[in-house]
Amino acid sequence: MKRYFLPFLCLIPLLYAGCKKVPRKDYRGEMRQFVKEIATYARSQDPDFIVIPQNGQELITTDGAPGGPLASEYVSAVDGCGREDLFFGYTSDNTATPSADHTYMLEWVARWRDAGKTVMVTDYVSDTQKMEYSYEQNALQGFISFAADERNLNDIPSQPVQPYNHHNGNVSQLSDARNFLYLINPEKFAGKSAFLQALQQTNYDLIIMDAFFNDETYTPQEIASLKTKGNGGKRLVISYMSIGEAEDYRYYWKSAWKKEQPSFIYRKNPDWPGNYKVFYWEPEWKAIITGNSASYTQKILDAGFDGVYLDIIDAFEYYEKD
Numbered sequence: 001m002k003r004y005f006l007p008f009l010c011l012i013p014l015l016y017a018g019c020k021k022v023p024r025k026d027y028r029g030e031m032r033q034f035v036k037e038i039a040t041y042a043r044s045q046d047p048d049f050i051v052i053p054q055n056g057q058e059l060i061t062t063d064g065a066p067g068g069p070l071a072s073e074y075v076s077a078v079d080g081c082g083r084e085d086l087f088f089g090y091t092s093d094n095t096a097t098p099s100a101d102h103t104y105m106l107e108w109v110a111r112w113r114d115a116g117k118t119v120m121v122t123d124y125v126s127d128t129q130k131m132e133y134s135y136e137q138n139a140l141q142g143f144i145s146f147a148a149d150e151r152n153l154n155d156i157p158s159q160p161v162q163p164y165n166h167h168n169g170n171v172s173q174l175s176d177a178r179n180f181l182y183l184i185n186p187e188k189f190a191g192k193s194a195f196l197q198a199l200q201q202t203n204y205d206l207i208i209m210d211a212f213f214n215d216e217t218y219t220p221q222e223i224a225s226l227k228t229k230g231n232g233g234k235r236l237v238i239s240y241m242s243i244g245e246a247e248d249y250r251y252y253w254k255s256a257w258k259k260e261q262p263s264f265i266y267r268k269n270p271d272w273p274g275n276y277k278v279f280y281w282e283p284e285w286k287a288i289i290t291g292n293s294a295s296y297t298q299k300i301l302d303a304g305f306d307g308v309y310l311d312i313i314d315a316f317e318y319y320e321k322d
Contacts, residue, residue, distance in 0.1 A: 050307025244312025
């Protein structure tokens with residue numbers, strides 16, 4: 001987008017919240033710092049708290065090259081990394097990711113694997129044979145994976161019947177996990193009890209879920225009930241949390257923001273209704289997410305989750321390109 005179009009585009013409220021100048025920043029460094037602050041705060045209360053950023057794999061090096069120097073403090077602050085669409089789903093669901101994009105992503109996540117971190121891949125694919133291929137190819141790379149048959153992550157896939165590489169052993173740390181379930185939207189379930197019961201019966205080593213059912217956080221007792229697999233082994237329960245965008249359906253959203261937005265909100269995301277690009281480096285936004293007793297991270301800790309799965313880590317790309 002050329003800069004001289006901006007005055008006109010500022011008149012289009014469906015796309016932009018208003019004309020705001022984006023400050024020049026080390027956008028990658030700011031995101032690394034944000035993730036480290038979340039990890040430091042959480043581990044001050046739970047030293048074993050797991051932190052997993054999704055996408056934004058380029059943050060692992062300081063020079064933006066896969067073979068470059070490790071951003072050692074950032075790498076030490078996290079336990080693994082998530083990557084969407086490695087084999088399927090980058091252009092559309094159930095479609096193989098184009099070779100060039102696959103090769104690019106694979107080079108980066110391989111660096112995470114070689115740094116001793118768990119790589120968690122989510123492919124968006126529903127065809128049974130393609131799902132099998134996804135699981136097999138990720139396993140060959142040393143990654144754990146989930147073949148999501150719904151982009152909205154709203155169900156427990158019927159295939160495979162049992163999770164890939166399932167077992168009845170205990171999973172006490174991320175490196176123990178051989179598979180995972182990514183289910184953050186319980187819309188297909190009759191209610192909270194039905195949702196929890198369905199999760200309890202599964203044999204996944206790790207569950208990624210939302211910290212809220214509708215507008216209420218889960219209780220420590222409810223989360224504890226999920227930490228045993230259906231086959232009796234112990235597992236991890238991780239909470240999803242978006243930190244690169246604000247969501248107008250979250251508890252922290254104030255109705256007045258749609259008319260007079262706080263300084264940290266930049267623009268609407270036209271591709272995801274209810275989501276807003278934020279200046280994630282601003283203290284006011286950070287205070288919503290972490291660092292205090294009213295923060296999102298604290299709510300996750302209070303509910304008894306084992307860790308957090310951080311989304312929109314790649315927000316730095318948006319500002320670099322803008």
